[in-house]
Structures are given as C-alpha cells and as structure tokens.
Amino acid sequence: MSAASAKLEVAALNSFYGPVQILFDVGFSVGRGEVVALLGRNGAGKSTTFKSLMGLVDRREGAIRFEAEDIARLPTYEIARRGLGYVPEDRRVFAELTVEENLEVGRQPARGDAATWTPERLYALFPNLAEMRRRPGGQMSGGEQQMLTISRTLMGNPSLVLLDEPSEGLAPKIIEQMADAILAMKREGLSILLSEQNLHFARLISDRAYILEKGRIRFSGTVAELEANTAVRDQYLAV
Amino acid sequence: MALYVVQFLTGLANASSLFLAACGLSVIFGVTRIVNFAHGAFYMLGAYVAYSLTQRLEGGLGFWAGILVAAAVVALVGALLEMSLLRRIYRAPELFQLLATFGVTLMVEDLVHLIWGPQDLVGPRAPGLDGAVTVLGLPVPTYDLLLIVLGPLVLGALWLLMHRTRWGVLVRAATEDRDMVAALGVNQKWLFTGVFTLGIFLAAFGGALQIPRTAVTHQMDLSIIAEVFVVVVIGGLGSITGAFLAAVLIAELNAFGILVLPGISLVLMFLVMAVVLVIRPWGFLGKPIQTGVKTIGEATRPWRPWSPATSVLVAAAILLAALMPLLLGSYGLSVGAQILIAVVFAVSLQFQMSTGGLDSFGHAAYFGLGAYGAALAVEWSGLPMEAALLVGPLAGLAGALVFGWFCVRLSGVYFAMLTLAFAQITWSVAFQWVEVTGGDNGILGVWPSDWASSPAAFYWLTLAVAVVCVLVLRHLVFSPFGYRLRAVRDSTVRAEAIGISRQRTQYVAFAVSGTAAGLAGALFAFLKGSIFPDVLSIPTSIDALVMVLLGGVATVSGSVVGAIVYTMASIWLMSATDLSRLVLGAVIVFLVVAFPQGIVGSLAGLVAGPLERWRRPAGAARPVALPAEGRQ
Numbered sequence: 088m089s090a091a092s093a094k095l096e097v098a099a100l101n102s103f104y105g106p107v108q109i110l111f112d113v114g115f116s117v118g119r120g121e122v123v124a125l126l127g128r129n130g131a132g133k134s135t136t137f138k139s140l141m142g143l144v145d146r147r148e149g150a151i152r153f154e155a156e157d158i159a160r161l162p163t164y165e166i167a168r169r170g171l172g173y174v175p176e177d178r179r180v181f182a183e184l185t186v187e188e189n190l191e192v193g194r195q196p197a198r199g200d201a202a203t204w205t206p207e208r209l210y211a212l213f214p215n216l217a218e219m220r221r222r223p224g225g226q227m228s229g230g231e232q233q234m235l236t237i238s239r240t241l242m243g244n245p246s247l248v249l250l251d252e253p254s255e256g257l258a259p260k261i262i263e264q265m266a267d268a269i270l271a272m273k274r275e276g277l278s279i280l281l282s283e284q285n286l287h288f289a290r291l292i293s294d295r296a297y298i299l300e301k302g303r304i305r306f307s308g309t310v311a312e313l314e315a316n317t318a319v320r321d322q323y324l325a326v
Numbered sequence: 327m328a329l330y331v332v333q334f335l336t337g338l339a340n341a342s343s344l345f346l347a348a349c350g351l352s353v354i355f356g357v358t359r360i361v362n363f364a365h366g367a368f369y370m371l372g373a374y375v376a377y378s379l380t381q382r383l384e385g386g387l388g389f390w391a392g393i394l395v396a397a398a399v400v401a402l403v404g405a406l407l408e409m410s411l412l413r414r415i416y417r418a419p420e421l422f423q424l425l426a427t428f429g430v431t432l433m434v435e436d437l438v439h440l441i442w443g444p445q446d447l448v449g450p451r452a453p454g455l456d457g458a459v460t461v462l463g464l465p466v467p468t469y470d471l472l473l474i475v476l477g478p479l480v481l482g483a484l485w486l487l488m489h490r491t492r493w494g495v496l497v498r499a500a501t502e503d504r505d506m507v508a509a510l511g512v513n514q515k516w517l518f519t520g521v522f523t524l525g526i527f528l529a530a531f532g533g534a535l536q537i538p539r540t541a542v543t544h545q546m547d548l549s550i551i552a553e554v555f556v557v558v559v560i561g562g563l564g565s566i567t568g569a570f571l572a573a574v575l576i577a578e579l580n581a582f583g584i585l586v587l588p589g590i591s592l593v594l595m596f597l598v599m600a601v602v603l604v605i606r607p608w609g610f611l612g613k614p615i616q617t618g619v620k621t622i623g624e625a626t627r628p629w630r631p632w633s634p635a636t637s638v639l640v641a642a643a644i645l646l647a648a649l650m651p652l653l654l655g656s657y658g659l660s661v662g663a664q665i666l667i668a669v670v671f672a673v674s675l676q677f678q679m680s681t682g683g684l685d686s687f688g689h690a691a692y693f694g695l696g697a698y699g700a701a702l703a704v705e706w707s708g709l710p711m712e713a714a715l716l717v718g719p720l721a722g723l724a725g726a727l728v729f730g731w732f733c734v735r736l737s738g739v740y741f742a743m744l745t746l747a748f749a750q751i752t753w754s755v756a757f758q759w760v761e762v763t764g765g766d767n768g769i770l771g772v773w774p775s776d777w778a779s780s781p782a783a784f785y786w787l788t789l790a791v792a793v794v795c796v797l798v799l800r801h802l803v804f805s806p807f808g809y810r811l812r813a814v815r816d817s818t819v820r821a822e823a824i825g826i827s828r829q830r831t832q833y834v835a836f837a838v839s840g841t842a843a844g845l846a847g848a849l850f851a852f853l854k855g856s857i858f859p860d861v862l863s864i865p866t867s868i869d870a871l872v873m874v875l876l877g878g879v880a881t882v883s884g885s886v887v888g889a890i891v892y893t894m895a896s897i898w899l900m901s902a903t904d905l906s907r908l909v910l911g912a913v914i915v916f917l918v919v920a921f922p923q924g925i926v927g928s929l930a931g932l933v934a935g936p937l938e939r940w941r942r943p944a945g946a947a948r949p950v951a952l953p954a955e956g957r958q
C-alpha cells in the first residue's frame with residue numbers, strides 16, 4: 088500500500104493512560120475502500136488504538152495522517168467531522184434517547200467524498216431498527232444496539248469507519264447480518280478498520296490484517312497469509 | 327379546610343421559583359458535571375436587575391419586559407463567565423469547581439453591595455395582578471396563581487426544547503455520554519456555553535419573578551442555594567422533572583410546616599431529604615453518576631512519618647509559639663489564639679478530606695455546634711469553662727453522628743451538597759430558634775474561667791489544645807485506621823474485598839473530624855465571649871476548605887500553614903478594605919485557575935524534585951517509603 092493512496096496512515100503511535108504507556112510505536116495503514124482487521128487478544132491495545140485515533144486517550148504521540156493530513160492534534164469532534172467514524176466496542180448508545188434521536192445525534196452535513204446516509208437508508212440496511220424508531224436505546228437487545236451504534240456513526244457520513252469488536256457478544260445469526268452490512272458499507276466505497284480477538288468474523292470481510300500484542304504490532308499481511316500461518320495465530324490470537 | 331387549600335396554593339407558588347432555580351442547576355450539572363455554586367448569586371442578580379428595570383419601565387408590558395430582559399442580561403453575564411472561567415476548569419476536581427463558583431458568589435455579593443447599596447429593596451407589584459382572588463372564602467394573591475401556572479408551563483417548554491429540537495437531543499445525549507457526543511462530531515464547547523446560559527437564564531428568571539412577592543436582599547443567594555441543593559439532591563441531579571417534583575415537595579413541606587410550628591419546616595425538609603436519600607441515594611429520578619476526577623493533585627506524595635530533623639523543627643516551632651506571650655500584646659495574642667483555633671478547624675477538615683476523600687462543604691456545622699454547645703452549657707446550665715470545653719466537642723460529635731450517617735452513604739458532589747445542606751439547616755435552626763439560641767442576637771457572656779481569662783493564659787490553653795489535637799489526628803493518619811481510610815478512598819472495591827466497610831470507616835472519620843471541629847468551635851466561643859449564627863454559615867465552611875486547599879490537601883503540615891496564612895490574610899483584608907469579599911472571591915478564583923494542586927502542594931511539587939536529589943546522592947538506592955510507613 089503506497090502512502091499516497093492510503094486513507095489512514097499511522098506511524099510510531101505511543102499512547103498513555105495517565106502515566107502508563109499502552110501503545111508502543113504502533114504503525115499501520117488503511118487504503119481507500121479497504122477493509123482492514125486489527126487483531127489481538129483481550130487487553131492487546133485494540134480499543135486504545137481506536138481511542139487514540141479519535142483523541143480519546145489521555146496522551147498520544149506519533150503521526151496520524153488521515154487523507155494525508157495530520158489529525159493528531161485536532162480535538163475529537165474535528166476528527167469526526169473530517170470523516171472518521173467511531174463505533175466503540177461497548178456500543179455506548181444513548182439509553183434514554185430513542186432510536187431516531189440516537190441517529191439525530193450522529194447526523195452531520197453531507198460530504199463530497201463519502202456516501203450520504205439518511206435514517207431511511209439505514210432502516211433499509213438494518214430492517215430491525217425500522218420497527219423500533221421510538222424505542223429508547225436502553226431497551227434494545229445487544230444485537231439491535233450494535234446495529235444502532237453503527238447506524239448512528241454512519242449518519243455522520245464518514246469515509247472511514249472504525250468498528251471496535253463488532254461481533255462481540257452477538258448471536259450467530261446477527262453476526263451474519265453484521266457481516267452483510269459491513270460488506271454493503273464497503274460497496275458504498277467506505278474504508279473500514281475493525282478489531283476482533285480472532286479470525287472467525289474478520290476473515291469473512293477483511294482484505295488485510297494486523298496483529299497487536301501488548302501494545303506492539305506483531306504481524307502484518309493479507310488475510311490469506313494469516314490463515315496459512317498457524318504459528319502466528321496460535322501465539323497471538325484467541326481461539 | 328379552606329386554610330389548607332390556600333396554604334397548598336401558596337406552596338405551589340413558592341415551588342415555581344424554586345423549580346426555576348433548581349432545574350437550571352440540574353441541567354447545567356447534567357451536561358457540564360459542574361455544580362454551580364454561583365447559581366444562587368445569579369438568582370439574586372436576576373432579582374436586582376429586574377428591580378432596576380421595572381423602576382424605569384411603565385405599565386404591564388414594561389413590568390414583564392423588565393423581568394424577561396433582566397433574566398436575559400444576567401444569562402449573558404453567565405455566558406461570559408462560562409467562556410472566561412468555567413472552560414478552564416472543566417477538567418479540574420469537582421471540589422475546585424465548587425470553590426471557584428463560590429468565589430464568584432462572593433464577588434457578586436460585594437458587587438451587588440456596590441451597585442445597589444446595603445438596604446433591602448421592595449419591587450413593584452405586577453400591574454393588573456396585584457389583587458387577590460377569593461378561594462373558599464380566603465384571599466389568594468392573583469400573582470401567586472400566575473406563578474402556579476408558570477411552573478408547569480416552564481416544565482412543558484423545557485420538555486419540548488429537550489425532546490423536539492436538535493439542540494435538546496444533543497443536550498440529553500451529552501448528559502449521558504459526553505465523549506461519545508464529541509466522537510460523533512459535535513463541538514461541545516458551544517453546547518456547554520448554551521446549557522450554562524439557559525440554566526442561568528432560568529435562575530435569574532426565578533429570582534426576577536420574586537420581586538413582587540418579597541424584598542430583594544443580599545441574603546437571597548445563599549438562602550436559595552441551600553434549598554436548591556436540597557431540591558436537586560432529592561430530585562436527582564440532571565433531571566428536570568425530578569427537580570419539579572422535589573421543588574413541589576419541599577415548597578409544600580415548608581407551607582404546611584409553618585402551619586404546624588414555625589421553624590419546624592426546616593426539620594421536616596431535613597427528614598424528608600434523609601428518608602429519600604436512604605431509599606433512593608440518587609434522588610427521585612437521578613442515576614448513579616460517575617464522578618470525574620476524584621483525588622486532588624496528581625502529585626500526592628506518599629505519607630511518611632517525621633524524620634528526626636523534622637521532629638526537631640516541629641518542636642522548635644511549638645516552642646516559638648509558646649514564647650509568643652513574651653512578644654505580643656493582648657490584641658496580638660487574641661489573633662494568635664484565633665489562628666490556633668483555625669489550625670484545629672482546618673486540620674479536622676483535612677483529616678476527613680485527605681485520608682477519607684470526604685470533601686465536606688458543610689464543616690461549619692460541627693464548628694458551630696461546638697461553639698453553641700459550649701455557649702449554651704455556660705448560659706443554660708451555668709457550667710464552668712472546663713466542662714463546656716467538653717460539651718462543645720460532644721455537640722460536634724453528636725451532629726457528625728446524625729448528619730454523617732446520611733452523608734457517608736453518598737460520595738462526590740452528592741456528598742458535598744448534602745453536607746452543605748445539613749450545615750445550612752443547622753444555621754437556620756440557630757437563626758430561628760430565638761428562645762434557645764437568641765437568634766441573630768446570639769449568646770453573650772461566654773467567658774473563660776478565671777485562670778484562663780488573661781490573654782496569655784487563654785493563648786496557652788488554645789496552643790496546648792491545638793498541639794494535642796494536631797498530634798492526635800496525625801497519629802490517627804498513620805494508625806491502622808488511617809490506612810483503612812486511605813484504602814477505601816483509593817479503591818473502595820478492593821478495600822471492601824478485604825473486609826473493610828467503606829461506610830463504617832468513613833463514618834468514624836466523619837465523627838472524629840466533627841469532634842475536633844466542635845472543640846475548635848468551643849474554644850472560639852470562649853475567645854470571642856459571644857457566639858452568633860454566622861459561625862454556622864456557608865462562608866465558615868468555605869474558610870476551612872480554603873485553608874486546607876491553600877496548604878495542599880495532602881499534608882497535615884500544609885493545613886497548619888494554610889490556616890495560619892489564611893487567617894492572618896483575612897484579618898488583614900478585613901481591616902484594609904470594605905470589599906473583602908470581592909478580593910477574597912477573586913483570590914479564590916485565581917488560586918483555583920492558577921494552582922489546581924493547592925499552593926503548598928504546587929510549590930512542594932516544584933521543590934520536592936531538587937530536594938530529594940540533594941538528600942539522596944545519585945545511585946544510592948532508597949527503600950520505598952510504603953513498607954517503612956506500614957510499620958510505624
């Protein structure tokens with residue numbers, strides 16, 4: 088992946104919670120329209136990487152280039168407005184707000200470089216949501232919340248979406264639905280960076296993968312290469 | 327029957343203004359996580375500005391324009407305050423946020439004094455609404471009926487704003503999860519400013535609406551803020567509907583309490599709050615809140631026992647203090663005794679704050695109870711000073727046992743607000759129970775026994791008490807009990823896992839602290855020879871907080887220094903200027919913005935580095951302080 092065409096390029100990223108360093112010289116890239124998986128066991132630093140991209144950690148050093156522009160010093164809301172959409176692992180739907188209102192919070196003006204989403208388009212993508220527009224986010228099942236949190240982020244018309252463990256805790260049927268939705272997003276031209284603890288879900292949708300362990304990148308390659316490399320998988324991934 | 331109906335209506339009318347003020351505070355807290363102590367000051371400003379405007383504007387239209395413009399003007403001032411001050415302290419510990427907004431309150435008080443003069447002002451009646459309507463044969467002011475309608479109207483309007491506009495949806499979302507709202511591309515800066523402005527508008531509107539009903543006075547700010555805290559705590563921080571329900575409840579309690587027994591309404595308010603909090607610690611409609619930064623000062627250095635050198639220094643300082651009567655005249659000695667009493671007071675608060683993490687905003691309650699306990703022992707039972715000096719701390723202890731039982735169930739801002747509310751209730755009792763406390767006239771003639779009546783003897787007595795008190799509290803800090811306290815402060819979950827009960831441990835600390843504060847209060851009564859309700863007032867609580875924070879909350883010695891510096895500075899300030907509150911308020915605001923660690927804490931942070939290196943030659947490893955401390 089050449090630097091010029093990369094959507095997101097991260098180099099020498101070090102992140103801290105208080106005095107504790109969590110990420111060490113992390114570097115990776117996501118190409119235009121590409122789906123990249125960031126893999127690693129629980130506690131490897133995947134969520135911290137995503138939070139670092141969004142400016143939600145206490146301190147971070149290093150370069151984060153989005154669309155060839157350094158966003159490492161921008162406040163969180165500016166990063167989001169540039170087109171970086173964040174779907175946190177704990178979903179964080181607004182429990183008191185209805186489905187419609189959750190989507191409203193995410194709404195941002197249309198952007199030239201990315202697909203434009205409306206509630207109706209999202210209801211088409213996630214038919215379950217269409218049936219519960221007035222339901223408070225706190226009264227939805229885990230799968231429904233996951234659909235809502237992705238939809239909410241898409242309302243900002245991002246060009247790159249960060250999905251933190253999108254399959255976590257979901258029933259197999261919902262996981263399939265989720266994979267379809269992610270592929271639909273890909274067809275819309277979105278770039279996607281997702282994190283997972285193992286290959287099961289990631290292999291269905293990803294082009295390339297990185298493996299993170301104890302805050303350092305240990306592997307980088309195509310999904311096919313990773314599937315072939317049992318040693319690396321056994322050493323760094325959950326079963 | 328008719329009387330009850332009318333009284334009920336009066337209660338509803340009172341509830342409206344209370345609701346306006348309380349829901350503003352609640353909304354602001356929900357989004358910014360700041361408990362705006364200055365809310366009462368803005369309520370008062372609303373009344374004063376409305377008074378001035380309605381003096382100039384004629385007729386019904388003029389009156390209502392005056393009320394609304396007053397609220398808008400004050401809201402604008404609020405917006406400026408948010409942009410200039412609050413934006414700097416959103417990430418500060420909540421205690422500092424409370425202090426800074428209290429500093430603003432002090433400044434507003436003196437500014438109001440400057441602009442509108444010291445006298446109470448009586449505003450105009452609302453044109454066309456100055457009559458009364460007969461309800462079941464009894465007159466009810468027409469204006470009251472208007473207020474009764476206005477409360478639910480405002481509640482409805484706020485509901486529409488919060489549910490039918492994008493701005494309102496963003497506010498509700500931010501109340502739940504600020505970071506997520508930012509991650510979705512919303513610039514919170516303006517959201518915060520907007521919410522703060524709205525909250526201040528509501529408070530000022532509530533204050534302005536009072537001018538046809540009551541005189542505009544300088545006490546409006548602190549009297550409303552205590553009630554607002556009670557309402558918000560009962561209703562649940564962040565909940566508008568909760569604030570409405572609680573405002574109606576409290577106002578009705580007051581209205582009917584007065585029928586039963588004037589003065590009992592406060593006790594009722596207290597009881598209701600207590601019951602609600604025991605059943606629902608987060609209020610009617612509130613939710614457990616993740617309180618933000620809890621510990622003050624990241625650079626909290628480990629506690630360690632005195633080195634021999636430090637012990638010598640301390641002994642020398644005590645000796646020097648004991649020699650003061652050879653140098654000072656009687657005025658100097660009375661100032662000296664006052665400083666020593668402040669030291670005891672400050673150290674008693676520091677004990678619960680630093681070791682227990684209990685940031686009390688109502689420490690005056692125990693100081694005042696001690697003072698009144700001692701004074702009443704002399705006046706009613708004719709006890710000598712020696713006995714009264716025992717009654718004082720016991721009164722402090724009793725108060726701490728009663729109030730603490732409720733307070734330690736809560737933490738963070740809820741704890742701070744509840745302690746303040748209890749102190750304010752105690753103040754009101756002292757103020758209103760004239761037969762026992764003499765009310766505003768206080769209790770006079772509280773003189774020491776003969777042997778302690780000379781300035782030097784009394785000074786030595788306070789010195790002895792102060793030294794013993796500080797040493798005992800310090801000893802407790804390093805006792806197993808002190809370790810348990812810090813364990814629950816630092817990690818409640820882990821401490822409870824090894825069998826330490828947070829509530830019980832903190833309850834004991836609260837009681838110890840209240841006892842020591844009571845002792846300080848008892849000495850204070852004998853120093854002054856008289857006692858007035860202001861020993862129980864909010865400013866007394868704040869004095870203690872500022873002393874502790876000046877010294878840096880982490881160390882006992884810091885509080886001692888803080889108490890000395892602060893007491894001398896405030897005595898000097900009182901004599902040097904009429905605008906002492908303006909200066910003090912500005913200083914508090916400045917300190918919070920400039921030294922978020924406390925002065926001694928910040929300086930120590932600067933000095934500690936080089937000093938450590940100087941004491942410990944490079945390469946010489948030193949054992950970690952903790953195990954050594956454990957054996958102490």
Ligand SMILES: Nc1ncnc2c1ncn2[C@@H]1O[C@H](COP(=O)(O)OP(=O)(O)O)[C@@H](O)[C@H]1O
Binds near residue numbers: 131136
């Ligand atoms: N808010 C936090 N404060 C301090 N440490 C944290 C915080 N969040 C995560 N950590 C630590 O950072 C490391 C990486 O966590 P995380 O990024 O959540 O891993 P993953 O998402 O891969 O499971 C873990 O050791 C975790 O304990």
Ligand SMILES: [Mg+2]
Binds near residue numbers: 130133134135176251
């Ligand atoms: Mg994670």
